[in-house]
Amino acid sequence: MFKAEIKSDTMKGLVNIVSTLIDEVKFTVDPEGMSLKAVDPAHVAMIELRISAGAFESYVADETEIGLDLDKVKSVLKLASSGDIIAMEQDDDHGKLVFRVGNITRRMHLVDTSGMSDPKVPQLSLSAKVRIAVDELQQGIRASETISDHIALTASPEGFELSCEGDTDSVSLIVPKDKLESLEAEGTYCSLFPLDYFANLVKAIPAGTIVNIELDKDYPINIRFQIAEGKGKVDYLLAPRIESD
Amino acid sequence: MFKAEIKSDTMKGLVNIVSTLIDEVKFTVDPEGMSLKAVDPAHVAMIELRISAGAFESYVADETEIGLDLDKVKSVLKLASSGDIIAMEQDDDHGKLVFRVGNITRRMHLVDTSGMSDPKVPQLSLSAKVRIAVDELQQGIRASETISDHIALTASPEGFELSCEGDTDSVSLIVPKDKLESLEAEGTYCSLFPLDYFANLVKAIPAGTIVNIELDKDYPINIRFQIAEGKGKVDYLLAPRIESD
């Protein structure tokens, strides 16, 4: 059983993040909230998301699984204005989720979750920790997009750097230590990442959000941030590109 | 002879409605105003429009016919800002209509109307009558567009419903009786219509317009509304899709 009401803005924020990675998702539902673990088809990135019952306007649920096609959910979200409430209710007999927005009722076929296993989230111990406003990352991405397909992220005792090296041109954005929310880096830690994955995620995070970045040398990056006004949490892991010499 | 001035907004409203159905139209002109009857190439919908001389800023005309390519008229309308006056004058010798907007003069070749006969408008007696703000219909269309190519419209003593049934998903918008401007339905009357025709028309009607819908069981729908601040009137007839069992 699953029956809940949520602000359309909260749901939009959540769907925007997850749909950068995958189209069909399995939410694991329990009385305390919903969670999701997913990898993209190319196994380059992984997302782990948890949103508590408190993020909803109302929430009643047993343990269950809900498989959603996010493109369909987006078409429902388009019917809601900012401030609208979206009501959802699982219809067990028919494998459907019923959405209500104003006087519209939308019955959505659920995706079969039987073949969707949860990926194993690796336990990483990463040396450098940076807290930074996502707006800085967004500016760095805008500067990088015409230069190369990869972006280098570097944490050092001086600050945090996004840089991109093309065949003829290069660009870098340096955020000095005093412009960061916090910085822990005893040495210099740099890894190279696919720009499209990094850019799609960073663009989907609302302006003003503070993100926690954990980084190491030629290691995956962990990007952690809150959603749903602090009632939800996202961990995003992105594999590095290792350059062979 | 035909010589008239009209507010660009009034003319835009008129052209937006008619061009949902056809590109080339024949206006029948007389001293009291202009009218038009047309069917679309697939003979699925019919439009009947009348705009009185009072809708114009100035109007002098004998009985005549004016054949217009609406795409060309739209290019003239793009030159006018809201509040601008568009002057039109038929140039009999050359088969042209001369438009003036500000200090621009645009001479437009008229479409030959000799082969364009007026369609016969069927006299229908439809059982259910609904008056509703077009905004509700527009919201219903937005909800339907990803579901199916057809939309079912239902009038019953309880209210008016737009619904759409897809292979796996469905959507419905119910407007209860007390949210309608008026409702006359002794029983339940439902017909199925092609969504694209219905959607194109409804999107072209200005927000806030009250439309009169006449409906029956597996019968055409008649959608009637005013244009030009009440100085013009549109009747739109749309054929149903009859489902074979």
Add this chain to the structure above:
Amino acid sequence: MFKAEIKSDTMKGLVNIVSTLIDEVKFTVDPEGMSLKAVDPAHVAMIELRISAGAFESYVADETEIGLDLDKVKSVLKLASSGDIIAMEQDDDHGKLVFRVGNITRRMHLVDTSGMSDPKVPQLSLSAKVRIAVDELQQGIRASETISDHIALTASPEGFELSCEGDTDSVSLIVPKDKLESLEAEGTYCSLFPLDYFANLVKAIPAGTIVNIELDKDYPINIRFQIAEGKGKVDYLLAPRIESD
């Protein structure tokens, strides 16, 4: 050596104008400012531009040449908001120009200017002179775009006219003498020009700019206007299309 700072809006204005004609340009730099002479690949139009050191926030330069790919410069301009300052510095050793916008550093490979010779600017003595707000020209272009590929420009003692003759339709915009800033025309001077060149230039000129037009009978047109708040000047020459009878 070249090191300068400029308001992003000033630089955007300059790049918008020049990029209507060519993608790769050679700026000739000296201590008093920068200049450029260029023809388009089809040799239909020529641009001559001069911007003085006073148009910059700071400016230090020896005599040098800077070859720029304007598409790349546009990608830098997208990183700057209105009011931002863009710093540029030539990096002699590497043939690069280094841009700084906020905390972003962008190193741009310079285009090789060795094969780029300055075109010879013809000395023309044109009979009619018109000063007109570019907004009028922009309105005339909007009216012409669906009619023909060519636009006729006419100066006469009565005023200035833009006109376009298609197979079936025609359009003209007449600006009478009293709506012009000034007019010198002892007779009637008319030439025909390719609409796309004329339109691209006129659309790139900021609204409110007064342009000086010099015109003759079947002769090139010279369009002159100021940029950078009067600290820069553009001369644009466009070849006429001569109609054979």
